[in-house]
Amino acid sequence: MAVPLHPSTRWLDDLLGLFYPNLCYACDRNLPSGQSDPICLTCRYKLPQTDHHLHLENAFTERLWGRLELQTAAAFFQFVKDGRAQRLLYHLKYNGKQEVGRYIGKWYGEVLRSVPAYQSVEAIVPVPLHPRKEKMRGYNQADWFAKGLGESMDRPVVQALRRVVFTQTQTRMTRAERQVNVRQAFEPVAGVDLSGRHVLLVDDVVTTGATLEACGAELLRYSNLKLSMAAIAIAD
Numbered sequence: 001m002a003v004p005l006h007p008s009t010r011w012l013d014d015l016l017g018l019f020y021p022n023l024c025y026a027c028d029r030n031l032p033s034g035q036s037d038p039i040c041l042t043c044r045y046k047l048p049q050t051d052h053h054l055h056l057e058n059a060f061t062e063r064l065w066g067r068l069e070l071q072t073a074a075a076f077f078q079f080v081k082d083g084r085a086q087r088l089l090y091h092l093k094y095n096g097k098q099e100v101g102r103y104i105g106k107w108y109g110e111v112l113r114s115v116p117a118y119q120s121v122e123a124i125v126p127v128p129l130h131p132r133k134e135k136m137r138g139y140n141q142a143d144w145f146a147k148g149l150g151e152s153m154d155r156p157v158v159q160a161l162r163r164v165v166f167t168q169t170q171t172r173m174t175r176a177e178r179q180v181n182v183r184q185a186f187e188p189v190a191g192v193d194l195s196g197r198h199v200l201l202v203d204d205v206v207t208t209g210a211t212l213e214a215c216g217a218e219l220l221r222y223s224n225l226k227l228s229m230a231a232i233a234i235a236d
C-alpha cells in the first residue's frame with residue numbers, strides 16, 4: 001500500500017483551528033488558517049504607526065529633552081487606550097506571546113535600516129527586567145523586540161545592563177514616585193565595553209521615559225558612546 005512520504009497535515013490544522021483558532025494579537029479576530037504571521041492584514045495596515053523615524057526630533061525625543069543626550073529615538077506605534085497597539089503589548093507582556101515581540105522587531109528593523117540615522121547603529125541593548133521578574137514572566141519582552149530588530153538590521157544584541165533593584169508594579173505610582181523608584185535601578189554588566197559605539201537602547205513601551213532615561217544614563221558613562229532609542233509604542 002502506498003503511503004505518502006510527506007502527508008499533509010493541513011486537514012489537522014483546519015480541524016484544530018475549529019477548536020483552537022489562531023487569533024491576531026492586535027485585534028483578537030481569527031487568522032486565516034495557514035497564516036504564519038501573528039497579525040492579520042487589516043491590522044498590518046491599521047496599527048497606528050508614527051513617523052518618528054523620519055524626524056531626528058519628534059514626540060519621543062521631546063519627552064526626554066534636556067534629560068540626556070540623544071542622537072534620535074523612534075517608537076513604531078502610537079499607544080491608544082483599547083487600541084491595536086495596546087492589545088499587542090498585552091499579548092507580549094502578560095499573555096506569554098514573546099514571539100510577537102520578535103515579529104514587530106523584524107518589521108520595525110526593516111523600516112529603520114533604510115534610515116541613515118539608524119544605519120550607524122552598532123549594537124542593540126534591551127532594557128533589562130530584574131531577574132526575579134524575568135523568572136516570573138519567563139522572558140524579557142524587550143529582549144524579543146531587540147532580537148527581531150537585530151535580525152533585520154543585522155546588528156548584535158548586547159546585554160549591557162542589569163536591573164539590580166526589584167520594583168513592584170509601577171502603575172499605581174505618580175510620575176515623581178516612578179522616577180525616584182527607577183533612577184538607581186540599573187547597572188552596567190561587567191566585561192562589556194561600548195565606548196565609542198552607537199547604541200540603540202530598546203524597550204517595549206515609552207510612558208514617562210524614566211526607565212529609558214535611567215538606562216541611557218548608565219550607557220552614557222562609556223566614553224564617546226552615542227545613544228539612540230527605539231520602542232514598540234509610545235503612550236500619551
Ligand SMILES: [Zn+2]
Pocket residue numbers: 024025026027028029039040041042043044
Ligand atoms: Zn488583526
